[in-house]
Amino acid sequence: MKDVTQLDDGWSLRHGQELLPAQVPGCVHTDLLAAGVIPDPFLDLNETDVAWVGRRAWSYVADVSHDSGHERTDLVFDGLDTAARITFDGREVGSTRNMHRTYRFDVTGAAGELEVHFTSAYEEAEAVRAVTGDRPNVYPEPFQYIRKMASSFGWDWGPTLVTAGIWRPVRLEHWSTARLASVRPLVTVDGGTGSVEIRLQVERTARGAARSLLARATVAGEHAEVRFEGEEAVLRLTVDEPRLWWPRGYGDQPLYGLDVTLSDDDGQLDAWHRRIGFRTVELDRTADARGSGFTLVVNGERVFARGVNWIPDDVFPSRVTPERYRTRLSQAADANVDLVRIWGGGIYEDEAFYDVCDELGLMVWQDFLFACAAYPEEQPLRGEVEAEARDNVVRLMPHPSLVLWNGNNENLWGFRDWDWEPGLAGDSWGEGYYLGLLPRLVAELDPTRPYAAGSPWSGSWDHHPNDPDHGTYHSWEVWNRQDYAEYRANVPRFVAEFGWQAPPAMATLRRALPEEALAPDSPGMLHHQKAEDGNGKLNRGVARHFVLPDDDFDRWHYLTQVVQARAVATGIEHWRSHWPICAGTVVWQLNDCWPVSSWAAIDGDGRPKPLHHELRRVYADRLLTLQPAEEGLVFALVNQSATEWHTTVVLRRTEADGSALGRSVQEVVVAARSVLRLPVPAGVMPDEHTTKEFLVADADGLRALHFPVPDREFSYTRPDYDVFLEPVEGDGGKVDVVVNAHTLVRDLLLQADRLGPEARADRGLTTLLPGEETRIRVSGCGSVTPDAVRAALFCADTK
Structure with missing residues (x-):
């Protein structure tokens, strides 16, 4: 049987002549931060002070010894960020240039110092640009010339912190005769019968080349086996009346363990295990009198997708633990979300992300990793793109939550509308990936799922890429230039991006800017606002509805959060009311990767904004x-x-x-x-x-x-209400805040984090008519007084 030696411990990071302790998985920034070499880049203006880190070369070293007794030992990296040269026992064993791939190197017999030398991502990107020629993008950073998380180079919600490191696990795999190189389960349902077709590829040693191998598979008590001589095999299983996997709100999410083993006459050689779900998924793009639709159909049921866009939850993704994935995705589920779109400027997430989505019934729309740029299609990038796509399609296809592969984010739109076409003058820009390579690979490897060429995309060049009457639509004119009421101006077939900004929770701001006298235009607030004219758009959004506060940061903070919640609710309520013409909304965005003013519903410290609570209301089954x-x-x-x-x-x-x-x-x-x-x-x-x-x-x-x-x-009367506190019996960590209104109280909000950094309220904006009462349950606040609660209560009355 194959043996595995995890190489998580004993690593050091070369910093000049020093060796600093290193954590693997991890990255250079987190190791330097732990060693006290750099300040926390999330605080104050420190991001700019650590920019040098991304422009240097770095090396990770460890002493490795092993004595496996097997024919073959492979050094396996699940993720290297990004351009690296690996030496083991004094000899070079391989090199890499893609953050999104796994790598395997034959190191049989090697022992001693293992070193991973990382070239600066900037240096690698510029070297590739010199070969492919220049291409346009939306930011002055070279992210389209390197297969790396694009948002490492900064975005309109993220810092420029260009990482390097061993960002996913590394191990030695010791094996003999043969191993399972690839397992692709194709899961389908026809009537009351579930089918699993398992396509295997094996790798053999020289001595195992001629041996007969036996592959066995088991799922739901059903078994299949096949004996074969070559490097490929197929097993087929049928399951009568399997319980179907459904999106949340449509049914349960039963998962079945699928086990595959590989053996020879001497015993078991390798094993593979995943959980699968039985369900069908289609994408209905049928033309009709209104244009052409974009409707997900799961198990024959047409679904209005209640979605959110997902960005990396930390600009240092190695810090995102399985527990953090579960927390963030549970927050999405708590907001009645049923679809999460993984945006193309981030990463293919860890297995733990998709596991939670499988369990919670959160459908996953997975972008291939291209965003907001013209991407060269020449070597060395083309081969990397194909290898990366093959890796990740095979890795992720067992997950029933995965319902859609999508070619890119906004690149087809950018080619048509962002003045790319004239400057390219016929040079490649990615169209061959989105309309050629990627659909071919999905059809070859994972034909059980639909593929879309991009978002937005109208289905063909016969229509504008961002035509609301065809396919997916991104609505950004409203945030950029208009009042949120303009969301009601059209009824797109599927709104894959739209959103409105607001600052994070007050406790998040206090942690990120601890010494700053907060103001909308204070230095730290401006630094933690990455959008072009972001504060101008925030202020104009407020001023269309309220008197813009002068020298009152607390009220400005509250009103910007109110407008964010109202804006997104306006769009969703309008579009949901036009089902089935409109078949989904995907809010930009669920989460943040650091403390920042942004479109997120949950801020960079994990605190819900009022928008999160509003999503729970407007995404409920009944509205x-x-x-x-x-x-x-x-x-x-x-x-x-x-x-x-x-x-x-x-x-x-x-x-x-x-x-x-x-x-x-x-x-x-x-x-x-x-x-x-x-x-x-x-x-x-x-x-x-x-x-x-x-x-x-x-x-x-x-x-x-x-x-x-x-x-x-509006002629509001001055709000008048009473506040009472009632401890929750049997739970000393919770208190009910009871508010009795004597007048109209519009958009009452308890900012619980003002009572304590860990405090959370169970509801957001609430409007009370005279004589009405609301009860707000607060957890994690400790002992509080009515006066403290009153100071944390805000409402939209302008008098």
């Missing part, structure tokens, strides 16, 4: 919303659940002081997986210019509000 339409104001009931929704909708025309001016009660039935849109009766419709009236809709504990004018024009 009540008020929508302006050509025919006038409508109320829409979205029922994404599997059962009919029988409910009573109460519509109230209400004055600012809470007085009722009109009331309508309607009994409605909404079919499963459908939307019902009905006109608001004239008798409860506020005048479109009134500053004193608004509309309230209630149904089954759900509420929707319509204010005809912006908050800054």
